[in-house]
Amino acid sequence: MSEVELAAIAKSFGETEVIPPLDLRVPDGEFCVFVGPSGCGKSTLLRMIAGLEEPSAGQVRIGGRDVTREDPSDRGLAMVFQSYALYPHMTVAQNMEFGLEMAGMPREARRAEVEKAARLLKLDRFLDRKPRALSGGQRQRVAIGRAIVRQPGVFLFDEPLSNLDAELRVEMRLELARIHRQVGATMIYVTHDQVEAMTMADRIVVLREGRIEQQGPPERLYADPDTLFVAGFLGAPRMNLTPCAVTGCEGGRALVDVPALGITGLAVPLRDPAAPPPRSAILGLRPEAFAPAGQGRAATLKAEVVENTGAARYLYTATDRAIALVAEIPRGQSIGTGETLEVGVAAEDCLLFASEGPRL
Amino acid sequence: MRRAPAWSVALWGGVAVIAGLVLTPFWFVVTGSIKAPQEIIARVPTVIPESFTLQHYDKLLAASDYAGYLVNSLIVATASTALTLALAIPAGYAFFRLQFRGRGALYRTILLAYAFPSIVVLVPLFAMFARVGLVDTRAALVLVNAAFALPFAIWMLRAFFAQIPPEIEEAARLDGGPPLTVLRRILLPLIAPGIGAVAIFAFVTAWTEYVFASVLILSDARRPLPVGFAGIIGQYQVDWGLLLAGASLAILPVVLLFAAIGRWFVAGLTEGAVK
Numbered sequence: 001m002s003e004v005e006l007a008a009i010a011k012s013f014g015e016t017e018v019i020p021p022l023d024l025r026v027p028d029g030e031f032c033v034f035v036g037p038s039g040c041g042k043s044t045l046l047r048m049i050a051g052l053e054e055p056s057a058g059q060v061r062i063g064g065r066d067v068t069r070e071d072p073s074d075r076g077l078a079m080v081f082q083s084y085a086l087y088p089h090m091t092v093a094q095n096m097e098f099g100l101e102m103a104g105m106p107r108e109a110r111r112a113e114v115e116k117a118a119r120l121l122k123l124d125r126f127l128d129r130k131p132r133a134l135s136g137g138q139r140q141r142v143a144i145g146r147a148i149v150r151q152p153g154v155f156l157f158d159e160p161l162s163n164l165d166a167e168l169r170v171e172m173r174l175e176l177a178r179i180h181r182q183v184g185a186t187m188i189y190v191t192h193d194q195v196e197a198m199t200m201a202d203r204i205v206v207l208r209e210g211r212i213e214q215q216g217p218p219e220r221l222y223a224d225p226d227t228l229f230v231a232g233f234l235g236a237p238r239m240n241l242t243p244c245a246v247t248g249c250e251g252g253r254a255l256v257d258v259p260a261l262g263i264t265g266l267a268v269p270l271r272d273p274a275a276p277p278p279r280s281a282i283l284g285l286r287p288e289a290f291a292p293a294g295q296g297r298a299a300t301l302k303a304e305v306v307e308n309t310g311a312a313r314y315l316y317t318a319t320d321r322a323i324a325l326v327a328e329i330p331r332g333q334s335i336g337t338g339e340t341l342e343v344g345v346a347a348e349d350c351l352l353f354a355s356e357g358p359r360l
Numbered sequence: 361m362r363r364a365p366a367w368s369v370a371l372w373g374g375v376a377v378i379a380g381l382v383l384t385p386f387w388f389v390v391t392g393s394i395k396a397p398q399e400i401i402a403r404v405p406t407v408i409p410e411s412f413t414l415q416h417y418d419k420l421l422a423a424s425d426y427a428g429y430l431v432n433s434l435i436v437a438t439a440s441t442a443l444t445l446a447l448a449i450p451a452g453y454a455f456f457r458l459q460f461r462g463r464g465a466l467y468r469t470i471l472l473a474y475a476f477p478s479i480v481v482l483v484p485l486f487a488m489f490a491r492v493g494l495v496d497t498r499a500a501l502v503l504v505n506a507a508f509a510l511p512f513a514i515w516m517l518r519a520f521f522a523q524i525p526p527e528i529e530e531a532a533r534l535d536g537g538p539p540l541t542v543l544r545r546i547l548l549p550l551i552a553p554g555i556g557a558v559a560i561f562a563f564v565t566a567w568t569e570y571v572f573a574s575v576l577i578l579s580d581a582r583r584p585l586p587v588g589f590a591g592i593i594g595q596y597q598v599d600w601g602l603l604l605a606g607a608s609l610a611i612l613p614v615v616l617l618f619a620a621i622g623r624w625f626v627a628g629l630t631e632g633a634v635k
Contacts, residue, residue: 050534051534052533052534071533072530072533073533082527083525085525086528087531087546099535099536102541103536
C-alpha cells in the first residue's frame with residue numbers, strides 16, 4: 001500500500017507563501033502528473049513528499065503513515081532528478097547498488113537486483129562504465145535504474161526528460177509507461193510539458209501559484225476544463241479564447257455574440273443552467289474543434305500565417321498570438337497566406353468562461 | 361580550437377619565461393650539490409657541472425644530524441597535514457551545509473588568523489605551551505602548523521563543496537546514506553582536487569616553518585629540518601656544498617608529494633553527474 005496523501009500541506013519561504021494549504025490524495029499504483037507553469041510550486045510539492053523540503057504546515061502520509069518528520073530515506077520512495085544526479089565517480093552498477101548497500105542488502109543479492117534492473121532498462125552492457133562515458137538518455141536510464149532497484153512503493157520524478165532531445169523524450173515516455181505497468185508502483189511525475197502530462201498520466205493535477213487548479217483524468221481536463229487557465233494550459237496549439245457578449249439565455253444555453261468569428265446568437269451549452277451568466281464572457285474553442293464548412297454556424301478565417309507541423313497544418317488569423325484565432329486546416333485543403341478558409345462552428349464544441357476564469 | 365600562430369608563440373614564450381624563472385635556481389642548487397668545492401665558488405659559475413662528487417651528501421648524512429632533522433620534519437609535516445585535513449573537511453562541510461546564525465560572520469572571522477604576524481603570537485603561545493608542558497615537543501609544532509593552515513584550508517574546501525550539485529547529495533540521502541557515509545563515499549571523492557591542494561598547502565607550510573620551530577623546540581634531537589639545517593651549514597663560514605646538498609634533499613619530499621597527489625588534480629570530476 002503506497003497511497004500518498006497530503007493534508008493541508010503548506011510551504012512558505014520567509015514571508016513568501018509558495019504553497020497555501022493544499023490537500024491531495026494519490027491512490028496506490030496511480031501515475032499522477034503535476035503540471036503547471038514554472039514557479040507554480042509543483043517541484044516544491046514533490047520535494048516535500050520526498051522529504052527534501054520541510055513543509056511549513058500540514059502532513060505528508062505515505063501508505064497511511066505520517067512521514068512528515070521522517071528522513072527522506074525512511075519514506076520508502078525513490079526520486080529521479082531532472083539533472084540525473086548520478087554519482088560521477090562510481091560505475092553504473094555502483095550507482096544503482098548504493099541504495100541497496102545502504103539498506104544492508106548482501107553483495108550477491110545486490111548484484112542480482114542491479115542486473116535485473118539493467119536488463120529492464122537495457123543497460124546491461126554499460127554496468128562497468130562511469131556516467132561520463134554515457135549518453136544523456138543512458139544517464140537518465142541509470143537514474144531510473146537507481147530508483148527501480150530499491151523497489152520503492154512510490155517513485156518521484158522531477159522533470160526527468162527535460163534534458164533529452166525530442167526523439168529520446170518520446171522513447172523514454174513510452175519506457176516509463178511500460179515500467180509503470182511492470183512495477184505497478186505509485187508514481188508522481190512533475191513536468192511543465194503538457195504533452196508528457198497528457199500521454200502518461202492516469203491523473204493530471206494542474207497547479208497554479210501553489211493551488212490545485214483542477215485535477216482529473218487527462219481526457220476530462222482536456223475536454224471539460226474547469227477554468228480558463230486549464231483550458232489555455234492543456235493543448236497545443238492552445239485553445240482559442242476570445243471575448244464574447246452574452247445576449248440572453250434559452251433552455252440551459254447562453255446566446256452569445258462572438259465578434260472575432262462574426263457570429264451572433266450562438267447557443268452555447270452552460271454547465272450550470274440555473275446560474276445566470278454575466279453579460280461579457282470568454283468563448284473557448286479548440287483549433288481542431290472547428291467543423292467543416294456547412295456544419296454548424298458559418299465563419300470565415302483569413303490566414304495571416306500558416307504553420308505546418310507535419311502531422312497537421314494550422315491557420316493563424318494574426319501574428320499576435322494573444323488575439324489570433326487558430327484553426328486546424330482540414331486534410332486535403334490547401335490554404336496559403338492571405339487566403340481565407342470557410343469553417344463551421346458547432347455550439348456544442350464551444351466552452352464558456354467568466355472573464356475572471358471559472359467555467360460557466 | 362585553433363589558435364593563431366603568433367598567439368601560440370606568445371603563450372609558449374610566457375610559459376618558457378615562467379619556467380625559467382622557477383627552474384633556474386633549482387638547477388643551480390641541484391647541480392651545485394654535486395660539484396667539487398672549487399667549482400661551486402668559481403668566479404664564473406658553470407651551468408653544466410664540470411666535476412662530479414658526492415662528498416657533500418656523504419658529509420651531510422654521515423657527519424651531521426641531518427637525517428634526524430629530516431625525520432623530525434617528516435613527522436611534523438605529515439601529522440600537521442593529517443590534522444589540518446581531519447579538521448578542515450568537517451569544518452568546510454559544516455560551513456557549506458549547516459544553516460546557523462552568524463555563519464557568514466564566523467566564516468569571515470576565521471581569516472583573521474592571518475592578520476597577525478606569527479612573531480606577535482609567539483610569546484603568548486610559548487607561555488601557554490609551557491604551562492601545558494608542550495614546549496620542546498613535536499606535538500606543539502603540529503598544533504601551531506595546523507592552526508595556521510586551517511583557515512585557508514576551510515575556505516578552500518568550502519568552495520569545493522559548494523561546486524558539487526546539490527542533487528547529488530540529495531540523491532544520496534534518498535538512497536539512505538547517513539550523513540557521514542554520504543560525506544565519505546559521495547562527497548569526498550568529488551572534492552579530491554581540493555583535498556589534494558589543501559594537503560600540499562599544509563605540508564609545505566609545515567615543512568618550511570622556521571619561526572615557531574626555532575623557539576618552541578629546545579633540544580637538538582627534536583629540531584625539524586629548517587632549524588637544524590641552519591645550524592649545520594656553519595655559523596661563521598658557509599659550507600656551500602653542504603648547504604646545496606641539504607637544500608636538494610629538503611626539496612625531495614615535497615616533489616614526491618606533488619608527484620603523488622598531482623594525479624588528483626584532474627578537471628571535470630563531476631562530469632557526467634548532472635545534465
